[in-house]
Amino acid sequence: MSFIFRGMMGGQPAGPQPSGAETIQKLCDRVASSTLLEDRRDAVRALKSLSKKYRMEVGTQAMDHLINILQTDRSDSEILGYALDTLYNIICNDEEEEQDESEDEAAQKQADDLGTQFTEKFIQDPEHVTLLLTLLEEFDFHVRWPGVKLLTALLKNQGTQLQGIILVSPMGVSRLMDLLADSREVIRNDGLLLLQQLTKSNAAIQKIVAFENAFERLLDIITEEGSSDGGIVVEDCLLLLLNLLKNNSSNQNFFKEGSYIQRMKPWFEVGDDNSGWSAQKVTNLHLMLQLVRVMVSPVNSPGATASCQKSMYQCGLLQQLCTILMATGVPADILTETINTVSEVIRGSQVNQDYFASVNAPSNPPRPAIVVLLMSMVNERQPFVLRCAVLYCFQCFLYKNQKGQGEIVATLLPSTIDANSISAGQLLCGGLFSADSLSNWCAAVALAHALQDNLTQKEQLLRVQLATSLGKPPVSLLQQCTNILSQGSKVQTRVGLLMLLCTWISNCPIAVTHFLHNQENVPFLMAQISENLGEDERLVQGLCALLLGICIYHNDNSLENYTKEKLKQLIEKRIGKENFVEKLGFITKHELYSRAAQKPQPVFPSPEQMLFDHEFTKLVKELEGIITKAVHKSSEEEKKEEEVKKTLEQHDNIVTQYKELIREQDSQIQELKEQVSSMSSQNEQLQVTVTQQLSQIQQHKDQYNILKLKLGKDNQSQMNSQVDGSQVNGLQTEEVAQLREELEELRKQHTLLQTQLTEKDTLISNLRSETPQIAEDSAAESNNTELLQELEALRSQVQSQTAEIMQMKTEREELLKRNEAMSSDAACSSDDLADSAKMAELESRLTAQMAATERLKAEAKSLSESRAELEQQLASATSTVAILQTEKGKLQTEVQESKKEQDDLLMLLADQDQKIHSLKQKLKDLGETVDDEDDLDTRDQTDDDYEEDEDEDED
Amino acid sequence: MAYAYLFKYIIIGDTGVGKSCLLLQFTDKRFQPVHDLTIGVEFGARMITIDGKQIKLQIWDTAGQESFRSITRSYYRGAAGALLVYDITRRDTFNHLTTWLEDARQHSNSNMVIMLIGNKSDLESRREVKKEEGEAFAREHGLIFMETSAKTASNVEEAFINTAKEIYEKIQEGVFDINNEANGIKIGPNHPTTASTLTAGIQTPLTRSGIDKNEVTTLLDLDEDHGVVIFKFAAI
Ligand SMILES: Nc1nc2c(ncn2[C@@H]2O[C@H](COP(=O)(O)OP(=O)(O)OP(=O)(O)O)[C@@H](O)[C@H]2O)c(=O)[nH]1
Numbered sequence A: 001m002s003f004i005f006r007g008m009m010g011g012q013p014a015g016p017q018p019s020g021a022e023t024i025q026k027l028c029d030r031v032a033s034s035t036l037l038e039d040r041r042d043a044v045r046a047l048k049s050l051s052k053k054y055r056m057e058v059g060t061q062a063m064d065h066l067i068n069i070l071q072t073d074r075s076d077s078e079i080l081g082y083a084l085d086t087l088y089n090i091i092c093n094d095e096e097e098e099q100d101e102s103e104d105e106a107a108q109k110q111a112d113d114l115g116t117q118f119t120e121k122f123i124q125d126p127e128h129v130t131l132l133l134t135l136l137e138e139f140d141f142h143v144r145w146p147g148v149k150l151l152t153a154l155l156k157n158q159g160t161q162l163q164g165i166i167l168v169s170p171m172g173v174s175r176l177m178d179l180l181a182d183s184r185e186v187i188r189n190d191g192l193l194l195l196q197q198l199t200k201s202n203a204a205i206q207k208i209v210a211f212e213n214a215f216e217r218l219l220d221i222i223t224e225e226g227s228s229d230g231g232i233v234v235e236d237c238l239l240l241l242l243n244l245l246k247n248n249s250s251n252q253n254f255f256k257e258g259s260y261i262q263r264m265k266p267w268f269e270v271g272d273d274n275s276g277w278s279a280q281k282v283t284n285l286h287l288m289l290q291l292v293r294v295m296v297s298p299v300n301s302p303g304a305t306a307s308c309q310k311s312m313y314q315c316g317l318l319q320q321l322c323t324i325l326m327a328t329g330v331p332a333d334i335l336t337e338t339i340n341t342v343s344e345v346i347r348g349s350q351v352n353q354d355y356f357a358s359v360n361a362p363s364n365p366p367r368p369a370i371v372v373l374l375m376s377m378v379n380e381r382q383p384f385v386l387r388c389a390v391l392y393c394f395q396c397f398l399y400k401n402q403k404g405q406g407e408i409v410a411t412l413l414p415s416t417i418d419a420n421s422i423s424a425g426q427l428l429c430g431g432l433f434s435a436d437s438l439s440n441w442c443a444a445v446a447l448a449h450a451l452q453d454n455l456t457q458k459e460q461l462l463r464v465q466l467a468t469s470l471g472k473p474p475v476s477l478l479q480q481c482t483n484i485l486s487q488g489s490k491v492q493t494r495v496g497l498l499m500l501l502c503t504w505i506s507n508c509p510i511a512v513t514h515f516l517h518n519q520e521n522v523p524f525l526m527a528q529i530s531e532n533l534g535e536d537e538r539l540v541q542g543l544c545a546l547l548l549g550i551c552i553y554h555n556d557n558s559l560e561n562y563t564k565e566k567l568k569q570l571i572e573k574r575i576g577k578e579n580f581v582e583k584l585g586f587i588t589k590h591e592l593y594s595r596a597a598q599k600p601q602p603v604f605p606s607p608e609q610m611l612f613d614h615e616f617t618k619l620v621k622e623l624e625g626i627i628t629k630a631v632h633k634s635s636e637e638e639k640k641e642e643e644v645k646k647t648l649e650q651h652d653n654i655v656t657q658y659k660e661l662i663r664e665q666d667s668q669i670q671e672l673k674e675q676v677s678s679m680s681s682q683n684e685q686l687q688v689t690v691t692q693q694l695s696q697i698q699q700h701k702d703q704y705n706i707l708k709l710k711l712g713k714d715n716q717s718q719m720n721s722q723v724d725g726s727q728v729n730g731l732q733t734e735e736v737a738q739l740r741e742e743l744e745e746l747r748k749q750h751t752l753l754q755t756q757l758t759e760k761d762t763l764i765s766n767l768r769s770e771t772p773q774i775a776e777d778s779a780a781e782s783n784n785t786e787l788l789q790e791l792e793a794l795r796s797q798v799q800s801q802t803a804e805i806m807q808m809k810t811e812r813e814e815l816l817k818r819n820e821a822m823s824s825d826a827a828c829s830s831d832d833l834a835d836s837a838k839m840a841e842l843e844s845r846l847t848a849q850m851a852a853t854e855r856l857k858a859e860a861k862s863l864s865e866s867r868a869e870l871e872q873q874l875a876s877a878t879s880t881v882a883i884l885q886t887e888k889g890k891l892q893t894e895v896q897e898s899k900k901e902q903d904d905l906l907m908l909l910a911d912q913d914q915k916i917h918s919l920k921q922k923l924k925d926l927g928e929t930v931d932d933e934d935d936l937d938t939r940d941q942t943d944d945d946y947e948e949d950e951d952e953d954e955d
Numbered sequence B: 001m002a003y004a005y006l007f008k009y010i011i012i013g014d015t016g017v018g019k020s021c022l023l024l025q026f027t028d029k030r031f032q033p034v035h036d037l038t039i040g041v042e043f044g045a046r047m048i049t050i051d052g053k054q055i056k057l058q059i060w061d062t063a064g065q066e067s068f069r070s071i072t073r074s075y076y077r078g079a080a081g082a083l084l085v086y087d088i089t090r091r092d093t094f095n096h097l098t099t100w101l102e103d104a105r106q107h108s109n110s111n112m113v114i115m116l117i118g119n120k121s122d123l124e125s126r127r128e129v130k131k132e133e134g135e136a137f138a139r140e141h142g143l144i145f146m147e148t149s150a151k152t153a154s155n156v157e158e159a160f161i162n163t164a165k166e167i168y169e170k171i172q173e174g175v176f177d178i179n180n181e182a183n184g185i186k187i188g189p190n191h192p193t194t195a196s197t198l199t200a201g202i203q204t205p206l207t208r209s210g211i212d213k214n215e216v217t218t219l220l221d222l223d224e225d226h227g228v229v230i231f232k233f234a235a236i
């Protein structure tokens, strides 16, 4: 041993004592320079012994030398051990636990700083960590054990950085896992502590550790150590398991898939006859329960939780937990955590909830576990946390459990009440109206959960009537709640009742009506909200505002005095909109609100802070904005909003309704389309008929013209001698008028011929009387004007007909156009039908379709009108045609008649000519000269004469 | 569920070759068209039957991205089987096989069964690596080979099952030391877990948590006087 060392260790100092720093420097020099292993080993050992007292100095001066030793003296486990111990001493902070309690905190703080500072220095070169990891592979106890402790200390000081280095060093994590397999318990146990530090909030490392069979190893150790009866090692194993599973879904999945849930079940086989509960056992069981909860936590993915809940039921774990629940002599802490665990194992799982409902307490007579639990909830003497746990359990039992909700509410209904046993309903009502505000609150919240998202139960609960002790008439549960509310009880009680009432009447217009039906309720709420109350009344005010808001929002206007509109007017008048909204905001602004919103479990630092329920915070979140809007809305907007709201409320319902409506309208449109097309075809037909008739008319005209022409020719050829040609030509100027003209002409000719005939008769008689005097033709044109008028009428008739036809044509074109527009409209609508998923779209489409239908209807109407018009026109056209035809027929007959007459006349004429001729001949024969006659003759006549002459010659 | 053997697999290969899709197809019979980049490692499991025996496969799907390489290396050692995957439509993923194989051989135990998989066989039109090339590579390095499609599920079952068969045969041949769990093989629990180890227990005085809550409460013994106001319901 060196003199320094001797001097240090307590020999009489001869001269000035060397300072710690000096001593350490000397030791460091020896570590660095001595060629003898033994020398170096002694120096390191000396450093080790100084390292606690002179932590600062050793750390600052010796660290590099010590690390050097780790690298160079690998073969000597003793020196390695000393070096590692020394490093551990300077880095570890919490070694001096037995230090005076009185020592001030500043000193501890300083120590912490030192540890961090030296840790940083050590890991500056990541190779040092790798080096340490390699040393851990050394089997020698002197190396491995201090190595584990050093690494643990490093991790405690600079966890994240160390984790990063270990993660990237090849097989770093895997090698540390080997520590659990070390047969030396100390190393294994310290290895557990190391792994706890290593796995802290690092998912990647947690996964590797799990991959390296950590679950298997840890569960084995727990079993070997006696499960919950085991010592602190069990506790350490459980803590490590918690690290591996908390918030690590991949590992949870692995744990479940590895059938490790089944291996947890025996942990909870703690019999009734248990002799005693050590503190360690309480701790172990507590952690075991937490592990179960990690697997079924409400924050996990629903699918993962559901499958774990299923295995827990299938392997009997849930049943085992329920046994603990009903056992005697279980520490409050364990009982509470067991209740919380059962809660999460059954939460939202129908099978597990059903099982839970069937559990009976082993009492005489047996009682449902639910009833036994509720008894504790409303019992003032039970610990607060236990009562909270019971409430949580009850909530989890009812979560997404309509059946369970129905069963609980049923215990309150007149028809199902069993007077002989205590029921859940009785306990809840009892709690609701007991003198203990905590019971009031718990019972109110519990009852609210029986109504959550369950309209049927909200309505059922309205039937509940309570008998009052005073022999007065029964009072409804709803009424009783509001009575208590107005009696000004504790804040906690009123908050509980208000939450219950809000949950109860929200989304349930019938309950709103019931509530409003009590004449005192609205004035009470108004008064509560409008008053200027102290800080602690603010939450109650906010809840009153919420309740009133729900009365507006879910109001079906069935009460004359309290319609939406009236309530809003009341608010405006008595409270003021802005003030109302501000009061409503008190709820979410409350300091405890966001805390409750975080997770379903009711956890409160103290009983007074038990104010908000998690599910209720969801309701507030849902309603606050809506109510604010509803109150601000004008009645106009309100009406619109109302419609939108209704639509939203009956979402599914309305979608199908709309779909049906659309389908209906589609068929309507289809019908109208068909109507339109049949009408257009009718229209076309009419058009065709009109054209046909027009052409018929034309034909008739043509025929008539031909006839007329023929007639004209006949007349010309046969009557030229009697009729003035120019006169005939003048009458032929108008095309249509020709008919009449012709007739006229014929008549004239007829008259002329008759006149001629008369003349000739006269002549004959004259001739006969031998005073032949040929009378001059003096034709009277008396009826000429009359005929012209008739002609004009005919002409205008034809003109109007043409105009009508033109009109029909344009109308038809218009019809066709509309037709096209209609069919394109209809096509659009049916296309849109396909994606009628969204409400808004549906609505807009609906209005569009309604408008389209309206338009179509109008069009159809105008179409049928114009069709009727057309038909009328057609009828008139047809009749015109008929008239024309009759006229034409008449004319034709007339023409025929005139022709016949003419023929007759011609015959007569010919006869008379013959007679005249023979008479002339007789006269000639008699020796009379008959030359006057020649003046009357035309050229034709001359020809005739000539011919006659020729004939005569021939004869 | 009880099983005769439990095998641990890892799936390795370049990013985007379809490792996660293969696992998803195998465990859930689903296909995921979007590339959901794997961060670190993900776990999946399924039961299969070989030779009439139930075999549980525990599969770790690793991230192909280079930055996760050091993490994924930790999984080689404890695996009994590895699926080494490349993408037949991306030659570079085939070219990287040598690196992957070296890495695997270096960090795994020597008996690990490696199945080479050419994935995305449904994308024939975009093929860049011929099937023969895959076969040749497998032959050269002593691997089993298959082309698969995680999209159509073609050969996916076979890839996982054939690997298991190979491991199973090696067990029959006595190649694997089945008592060393570090090999990625575990014999199933053929006897039910007993609670016999539950002893009265050594009560360690040591306690780290400092919890001392021996106050005992029971829900039951409150029957008689539970201090609760019971409401009578009115008969209607
Ligand atoms: N057509 C086709 N596409 C596939 C197939 N397998 C995977 N893909 C697609 O390829 C992409 C990548 O697939 P992943 O399984 O996420 O790739 P990975 O190998 O897990 O990638 P890393 O997680 O980054 O390592 C995705 O878009 C898949 O849809 C396949 O067999 N056929």
Ligand SMILES: [Mg+2]
Binding pocket: B019, B020, B021, B036, B037, B038, B061, B062, B063, B064
């Ligand atoms: Mg992936």
